Amino acid sequence: MSSNEWAILGxxxxxxxxxxxxxxPPGLAxxxxxxxxxWRGKSxxxxxxxxxxxxxxxxxxxxxxxxxxRRGPVGGWLHRTFDFDIVFTWRAVVIAMMVMSFPLxxxxxxxAFEEVNPRLxxxxxxxxxxxxxxxxxxTLPLAARGVLSGLLLAFARAIGEFxxxxxxxxxxxxxxxxxxxxxxNFVQLGRDADAFRLLVVAVVIAFAAVWITEAxxxxxx
Amino acid sequence: xxxxxxLALLVVLPLHAAEVRVFAAASLTDALTEIARDYENxxxxxVVFNFGASSILARQIEAGAPADLFLSxxxxxxxxxxxxxxxxxxxxxxxxxNKLVIVVPRRGGKSITDPRQLxxxxxxxxxxxxxxxxxxxxxxxxxLQSLGIWSAVAKKIVPTDNVRAALAAVVAGNxxxxxxxxxxxxxxxxxxxxxxxxxxxxxxxxxxxxxDAEQPRAARRLLAHLRSQSxxxxxxxxxxxxxx
Amino acid sequence: MSIILRDxxxxxxxxxxxxxxxxxxxxxxxxGPSGAGKTSLLEVIAGLxxxxxxxxxxxxxxSRLPPRLRRVGYVPQDDALFPHLSVRQNVFYGAQVREDARxxxxxxxxxxxxxxxxxxxxxxxxxxKRVALARALLxxxxxxxxxxxxxxxxxxxxxRVLEYLVRAREEFPVPAIYVxxxxxxxxxxxxxxxxxxxxxxxxxxLL
Numbered sequence: 272m273s274s275n276e277w278a279i280l281g282x283x284x285x286x287x288x289x290x291x292x293x294x295x296p297p298g299l300a301x302x303x304x305x306x307x308x309x310w311r312g313k314s315x316x317x318x319x320x321x322x323x324x325x326x327x328x329x330x331x332x333x334x335x336x337x338x339x340x341r342r343g344p345v346g347g348w349l350h351r352t353f354d355f356d357i358v359f360t361w362r363a364v365v366i367a368m369m370v371m372s373f374p375l376x377x378x379x380x381x382x383a384f385e386e387v388n389p390r391l392x393x394x395x396x397x398x399x400x401x402x403x404x405x406x407x408x409x410t411l412p413l414a415a416r417g418v419l420s421g422l423l424l425a426f427a428r429a430i431g432e433f434x435x436x437x438x439x440x441x442x443x444x445x446x447x448x449x450x451x452x453x454x455x456n457f458v459q460l461g462r463d464a465d466a467f468r469l470l471v472v473a474v475v476i477a478f479a480a481v482w483i484t485e486a487x488x489x490x491x492x
Numbered sequence: 493x494x495x496x497x498x499l500a501l502l503v504v505l506p507l508h509a510a511e512v513r514v515f516a517a518a519s520l521t522d523a524l525t526e527i528a529r530d531y532e533n534x535x536x537x538x539v540v541f542n543f544g545a546s547s548i549l550a551r552q553i554e555a556g557a558p559a560d561l562f563l564s565x566x567x568x569x570x571x572x573x574x575x576x577x578x579x580x581x582x583x584x585x586x587x588x589x590n591k592l593v594i595v596v597p598r599r600g601g602k603s604i605t606d607p608r609q610l611x612x613x614x615x616x617x618x619x620x621x622x623x624x625x626x627x628x629x630x631x632x633x634x635x636l637q638s639l640g641i642w643s644a645v646a647k648k649i650v651p652t653d654n655v656r657a658a659l660a661a662v663v664a665g666n667x668x669x670x671x672x673x674x675x676x677x678x679x680x681x682x683x684x685x686x687x688x689x690x691x692x693x694x695x696x697x698x699x700x701x702x703x704d705a706e707q708p709r710a711a712r713r714l715l716a717h718l719r720s721q722s723x724x725x726x727x728x729x730x731x732x733x734x735x736x
Numbered sequence: 737m738s739i740i741l742r743d744x745x746x747x748x749x750x751x752x753x754x755x756x757x758x759x760x761x762x763x764x765x766x767x768g769p770s771g772a773g774k775t776s777l778l779e780v781i782a783g784l785x786x787x788x789x790x791x792x793x794x795x796x797x798x799s800r801l802p803p804r805l806r807r808v809g810y811v812p813q814d815d816a817l818f819p820h821l822s823v824r825q826n827v828f829y830g831a832q833v834r835e836d837a838r839x840x841x842x843x844x845x846x847x848x849x850x851x852x853x854x855x856x857x858x859x860x861x862x863x864x865k866r867v868a869l870a871r872a873l874l875x876x877x878x879x880x881x882x883x884x885x886x887x888x889x890x891x892x893x894x895x896r897v898l899e900y901l902v903r904a905r906e907e908f909p910v911p912a913i914y915v916x917x918x919x920x921x922x923x924x925x926x927x928x929x930x931x932x933x934x935x936x937x938x939x940x941x942l943l
Contacts, residue, residue, distance in 0.1 A: 341665045358666045359617055359650050390816045393784045396803040397810040398830025398875045408829075412820050441650050459548060459653070460625050 272468070280472060283449040286361060287429035290368035291422060294376055298425075299418070302380035303406065307389075324374040328434025331370060335439040339363060363440035364447050368429035376425040383417025384410060416488060423484045430476060450476075509536040510710035513558055515549040516541060517565035517697065518654040519590065519628065519673045523730040524563070527723050535717075537710050545654035547625035553578055559702045560711035563718075565590075565655075566627035570698040583701040583712065587719055589733040590697070591674040592628075592635055592689040597665045597682065604686040610636070610669060611644035619650045619658035619670035627695075628655035632671040634693040659683065675731040696735070738911035739764075739879060744780055744789035746935075748773055753780075753787070753935040759913070761942070763905060765926035766915045773935045774915045775813065778881045781913070782810045793879050809877030809910075813884045815868040817856045823867055824852040830875030842873040845907050846900055861889045862897045869901070873908050880912035886921060898924055 272280075305317060323331050339346040339357040349355040357363050387410050395405045411418070433451040440447040442456055450473055457466035516524055521543045528539040542549065542557075546564040550573055553559050562579065564570045567586070573579045594607055602614060610618060621629035629651065636642045652658045655672050662670040663682040670683075673695075677685050699718060701711045717723055724734045739759040746753040753773040766774050779785040781793075783803035790799045798806045818826050827843065843849050846866040851859065859867065865885055872880065885901060886894050902925060905912070914926055922929055923943065931939040 336664075336666075356616070359661075388816075390812065390814070391818055393782075393803070394810060394812065394816040395818075395829065397782050397784070397806075397808055398871065399804045400830070401804060408821075409818060441652070443650055445647070456622075459551075459622070461551065 272472070276469065276472070278445065279448060279450060279453045279469070282361070282445075282447075283430055286364045286449065287368055287426055290365045290372065290429045291376075291426045293365070294369050294373050294425060295422070298373060298376040299380055299411075302377045303384055303410070305377070306381045306384035320377050321374050323370050323435075324378075328371060328432070329438055332367060332435030332438030335363070335367060335370065335435060339366065339439060358439055359441045359443065359447065361440070361447055364436055364449060367435040367439050368432050371432050371435055372425035372428040375428050376421045379421025379424060380414070380418045383414035383421070386417065387413045420484050420488055423480055423487075427477060427480045430480075431473075509538060510707045511538045511540055512560045512707050512710045512714050513540050513542065514561045514563065514714070515553060515557075515559040515702075516543055516561075516563040517546045517549070517627065518543050518656045519565060519676055520563055520697070521656065522679050523675070523727050523732065527718065527726050530722070530726075531714065531717055535713065537713065539714065545621060545626040545628075547622070547627070548653070553702060558706060560705040560707045561699065561715060562702055563697065563699045564627070565695075565697055566630065567696055567698055568630075569627065570700060574700075578703050580701045580703050580705075580708070583715060584698055585700070585715075585719065586696045586698045586735055587724075588697040588727055589735055590695045590731075591733070592631055592671055592692050592695070593674045593677050593685045594669055594671055594687040594689075595659070595662050595677050595683040595685050596669050597662055598684045599682070600665060601662075601684055601686075602668055604669065607687050607689075608639055608641055611641040615668045616648060617650050617667040617669075618645060618648050619652055619661040619667045621655040621658050621672075622651040622653065623649065626654055628658070628671075628673060631693045631695055635671070635689055638692075673731075678731045697732075738794055739781070739913070740790075740792040741781070742790040742792070744777075744787050744791065746773075746776060746780060746785065746787035748776060748935060751935045753777060755932075755935075755937060756789075757930065757937060759911065759928070759930075761911075761926070761928035762909055763912045763914055763926045763928075765922040765929045766913050766932060767917065767919075767922060767929050768932040770917065772932045774932055775883055777932065778810065778883055778913065778915060781879070782806065782808045782881060784810075807876075807878040809872030809875055809880045811865075811868045811872050811880075811882045811885060813887055815864045817859075817864060817868060817871075819856055821856065822852070823848070823854050823856055823859070826856060827852070827867060827871045827874055829871060832876055841907060842870045842904070845903050846870045862893045865889060865897055866900055869904060873904065878910055880908075880910050881915075882912060883915045884917070885914070886916070886918070901925060 301320060336358060337343050341347055341350045346357050349357065357366065391409055392405050395409045431451055433455065436449060437452055442448055442452045448456065450469060454466050454469045454473065457469065524541065532538060546566060546569045549562065550569040553562060553573060554576065562573065570579065570584065574581055594604065596602055596604060609615065620632045623629035623633040633642065636645055650661060650667055652661065655676055658670045659672045659676045659680060661667045663680050674688060677683055699715060701708055701715060705711050728734055741755050741757045744755045753776055755777060768774055776785060780787045781791055783798065783801060783806050790797060792798065793806065846869060848866050848870055851863055851867065886897055889897050898921065905925060916922060926943060928942050930937055
């Protein structure tokens with residue numbers, strides 16, 4: 272692999288790792304709320320969380336572009352107040368990855384939490400544990416398998432993200448060009464050999480991710 | 493008796509109307525749409541467009557996409573297809589030229605009084621069509637190289653799939669500047685032209701009929717119309733320079 | 737009057753639980769056929785289920801308090817030992833004192849010291865019961881709720897486990913409710929019996 276290709280891989284892995292890390296706190300929180308609590312408007316939250324999974328990724332990307340662009344509600348404020356740009360930078364890559372893999376993680380974590388026997392949490396409460404302690408010592412460890420496989424799934428989704436990324440972050444070599452965007456770019460430029468080399472890299476990563484997940488789950492079973 | 497004749501004519505006429513598929517450079521979008529509407533009123537043919545970057549269109553034709561006419565934004569793309577015998581070389585003709593301009597957003601755009609200022613750090617992003625393949629980007633890169641600022645500017649480039657996407661980035665205010673065709677800048681009120689490139693690279697739009705076009709006769713008819721005075725007037729109105 | 741229930745109402749699947757009780761005995765047996773609502777009543781007292789009415793423990797109105805503030809020790813029918821923690825971690829989960837303090841008489845009364853470093857999965861039925869009870873006792877509850885402590889234990893070993901329970905009651909005489917549908921356990925351990933049928937108290941007498 273050329274140094275350019277290592278750079279593309281590095282950018283992809285760094286942004287995907289950061290995106291995955293950032294969705295953990297809100298993802299766990301929402302998954303837990305969906306698993307353990309009922310409230311008015313719960314189905315609205317469920318639907319909103321699932322949207323990026325079901326909508327065409329470019330449509331999601333367009334929404335992000337409107338929100339985060341220099342004239343958008345969020346991007347505009349950041350640009351005016353801090354001279355801070357999101358679109359066409361690595362930050363947009365991370366945000367696109369976060370939005371697209373969030374529903375996958377929440378889904379997996381929610382199922383994992385639902386499978387924890389609520390009786391165990393109840394007993395912990397009678398033994399004097401407050402909610403946070405119950406979550407950290409009982410719920411989360413017992414749901415760890417499902418949560419971790421959800422995390423790996425989210426990471427893989429982040430690496431493969433294309434549609435939303437290309438709209439909101441652009442295909443800028445060295446800045447926002449992830450693995451998927453680079454493959455697309457090489458195809459557009461007619462550089463098929465380069466495209467195929469990156470394709471092999473993508474397959475190897477996907478293979479490794481699934482293999483590791485399966486091995487991990489087998490071990491804990 | 494008259495009714496039956498009329499009915500027969502109505503059945504037969506649509507069979508003669510051809511659908512001409514035109515693959516055209518993105519910068520020609522507005523002018524061509526107007527010309528085609530007028531053409532469809534005069535003739536019985538229909539025109540169907542596929543607008544995009546000439547590089548992408550050429551790849552599509554190479555891959556066998558059905559096209560009757562190819563209207564490219566640079567000679568290289570046409571040359572490549574001629575070399576692969578995908579173009580009827582007898583029909584090839586270069587009709588139009590264009591100029592490059594540097595644009596900034598009209599609202600809140602930074603002030604640029606000299607093109608070399610693009611190298612300054614305060615200009616953080618410049619949108620161009622993909623400079624290694626799309627004609628508009630290739631022309632723009634040649635221009636920036638001729639100014640001696642390409643290496644300073646290269647890391648600020650936001651490459652887009654075609655020239656209209658570069659324009660859109662400026663319209664939305666998401667980049668500080670873009671280099672597009674004069675004709676692109678004219679169609680949007682949301683951008684301001686800060687410099688028109690007078691001695692830039694030679695821009696030329698070759699038109700030709702595709703070798704295994706499904707509608708070669710209709711394609712030739714349309715091509716002839718594109719060279720007519722009325723079409724040239726329309727192109728000129730949109731800001732194109734007319735060759736010949 | 738350690739445990740007082742006033743107008744506790746809880747709709748269940750087939751009937752409504754409606755109980756008003758003032759328990760004075762130290763160990764009260766809650767007796768009745770399965771499905772009578774005994775477990776649900778324990779859950780209301782522990783704060784694990786919301787019901788209308790008032791629950792008072794040692795003069796404190798705990799009706800609006802979450803389980804962790806009620807100081808109730810609950811040993812459910814299925815033990816509910818934490819499968820991912822060791823016996824030691826289970827037993828000390830609610831303990832107020834530090835793990836390595838020597839004086840933990842519940843551990844010695846129930847003779848589970850040799851079990852401490854074992855995995856929860858490797859315990860026999862009787863051992864599980866003792867560990868669950870020790871865990872509840874170590875949280876220093878003011879009220880103890882035992883839901884069919886001998887269910888799931890081999891008939892042959894019942895007497896032994898019952899012995900442990902009796903000893904534990906002697907060492908830790910906090911007011912307790914002991915749910916069962918076996919009369920022998922009632923006579924062995926309780927001072928009063930309350931009979932619950934289809935959500936209502938139908939009989940009550942001292943033993």
